[in-house]
Amino acid sequence: MAYCAPRSAASANELTLFCLPYAGGSAAVYREWQQRLPAWIKLVPLHMPGRGVRHAMRALHAWPALLDLLLADAAPYLGGPFAIFGHSMGALIGFEFAHAIRERHGVDPAWLGVSACKAPGRRQRELHWLNCPESEFLDEVRSLNGMPEELLANREFMDLVLPFLRADFHLCGSYAYRQRPPLDCPMLVLGGTQDREIAREPDNLAAWSRETRGAFEQHAIDADHFFINTHRDAVIGLVISSLARAFQFSGQSGNALACSRV
Known part of the structure; x- marks a missing residue:
């Protein structure tokens, strides 16, 4: 069963913006975005297995099954113009999601x-996240500053989230880059200057x-990995x-949202 926003596909003068969360996150990451977006952008957050409206679904850690979902x-939204945004794991999924739409729908x-x-071409495989000791896994989560210490120490909460958090890490770690023709769309790349893993080598983002x-544009935000939370207004403004x-958007009747190269 597909879980999307209750409204139908975007009209000709709307852009659908699919949004994907970081590892361990849910569609709630974007709950405050719609009210800050202009009327011509229609936000459609995509729901990951094991959380939110899919809380009863088993976590998925295989790329084909997740992309099918x-x-x-x-x-329902692919009849009109659409864009994709993702943070961290969500960015990697968004990239593969874009290629999957191209392969199956021709757009x-x-x-x-x-x-x-x-x-994608800079990533290295890490296949131990499903089975590594919990202490090692939690140390990695701590290093990203993505979860408060009081939650990491909450046994009941961690028992709930660890299965899909490990699945998300495995999804990223098992990613295998494939050479394909590049996409044909403008791209925005955001990075945190204090992101310990990504900022150490400029080509991690430039690639x-x-x-x-x-058209390609890249922006730095003076923050760590989770700047999507700590610097939400800046991220939304850049998007x-x-x-x-x-x-180019025209509100006149009959005019559609048209793509133009920067």
Whole structure:
């Protein structure tokens, strides 16, 4: 069963913006976004297994099954212009999601935003996350500053979230890059200057430019990995500005949202 926003597909003068969360996150990451977006952007957060409206679903840690699920969710919206944004794991999923839509439906997204994520060709495989000792796993979670210590120490809470958190880490760690023709859409790349893993090598973000033939822009935010939470207004502002540069919107009847290269 597909879980999407209750409204139907976007009209001709709307852009659908699919949003994907970071590892361990849910669609709630984007709950405050819609009220801050202009009327021509319709937010459609995509729901991950094991949380939110899919809390009863078993966590998925295999790429084909996850992409099948998300493609079913997205299908009602693909008749109009759409864009994709994801943070960390969500950016990597968003990239593969864009290619899956191209392969199955013959269309590219009109824009792709990737945040706090190494470029696909720069990633290394890490296959131990499903079975490594819990202490090792929690040390990695702590290093990212993504979860308060009081939650990490809450046994009941951790028993609930560890299965899908491990599944998410395995999903990222098992990623295998494939050479494919680049996408044809504008791309926005965001990174935190204090993100210990990504910021150490400039090409971790700059290499995203190889994944599109469209306009490319990159911005740094003075924060660590989870700047999507600590600097939400800045992120939303950059996303809106990038979309506005990539598109021309007319509110006149019969005019559609049209893509233009920067």
